[in-house]
Amino acid sequence: MSPNALIPSHRKPRRPSASSRALRAGVTGGFLTLAVTGATVPANAAEKPVSETQEMPTITTALATSATKSADTAEQVAFNYERQALQDSAFSKAAKAAEKDKAEAVKKAKAEAKKKAEEARKAKEAAQARASRSSERSTLSAPSSSSATGSTATLVSFLKAQLGKAYVLGATGSSAYDCSGLTQAAFKQVGIDLPRVSQDQSTAGKQVGLDNLQVGDVLYWGSAGSAYHVGVYVGGGKFIGAQNSSTGIVERPLDYDMPTGAVRVL
Known part of the structure; x- marks a missing residue:
């Protein structure tokens, strides 16, 4: 037998490597579907084209729930900030109004005090004038x-x-x-x-x-x-x-x- 004679191989044909497979993905019925199909299949292969499909639980619902909670939290935070801003504004307005009222009350009290002091001064002057006139009349009418x-x-x-x-x-x-x-x-x-x-x-x-x-x-x-x-x-x-x-x-x-x-x- 010639040394170069062909000896039939008993090894099974090698399947295409992972690098030669095509990846297909899709979402069906709430599951993530991954499909891997060989790029080439030998003509004499006894096996049908291999289609490997794996289904994984989708995370869409969880993500949506998380997103909803995040949105609610953000909305609540925004509401709290807005409410606090309104409260701060109301407090500031009330404080300014109270300060204005206090200033008006002090001004009014000073005006009243000034008016009373003026009235007391005029009354005192009038009394002194009457006493002076009475004294003058007494001096003129009575002998020394x-x-x-x-x-x-x-x-x-x-x-x-x-x-x-x-x-x-x-x-x-x-x-x-x-x-x-x-x-x-x-x-x-x-x-x-x-x-x-x-x-x-x-x-x-x-x-x-x-x-x-x-x-x-x-x-x-x-x-x-x-x-x-x-x-x-x-x-x-x-x-x-x-x-x-x-x-x-x-x-x-x-x-x-x-x-x-x-x-x-x-």
Whole structure:
């Protein structure tokens, strides 16, 4: 046998390598289908063209669910951000409004305080003006304390000089007097012209209480306007008057014959 003689091979023909196969893929009924088909098949191959198909569970549903959850999460996050932004905006507006209201309240309070202070100042000035006018009127209408003291001293001195003289009804001096004649003559010494009779002298001045007598007040007995007797208060709880024809002009304590009232002409 020739060394070059052909010896039939008992090896099976080799299938095409993986690199020579074509890959087909598809999705069917929710499964991923992979098909691998040989590129060439020998004519005498006993086997039919090989079609290798593998089905794998698809991940489409999982991906869709995940995507849906991601979308929901993103939407919720966006909603939360929007809500927070609205809350922050509302809070900022409320804070600005509160600050504005506070500023207005402070401004109003200051205006009210200023108005009250101005009213108080005007009231004080008006009171001071009234007090000043009253003081001026008092100064103009009333004699000075020194002149009043001088007048009462002159008045009392004249009355004391008449003590012991006679009481004569209708007499006006200088050796005898009746009660109203004596008071008229005494006040004439200090420039005051009293009416002639007791009734008129009892209303000639300002009515004063017997608990508030001053030297020089005219005392009267009877009622004001119809008094029947007068005298002059000389201090120390005493008065001088032309009492009657028995006693003449005397100085007596008030409780000797308590008068009814008094008028102030000095």
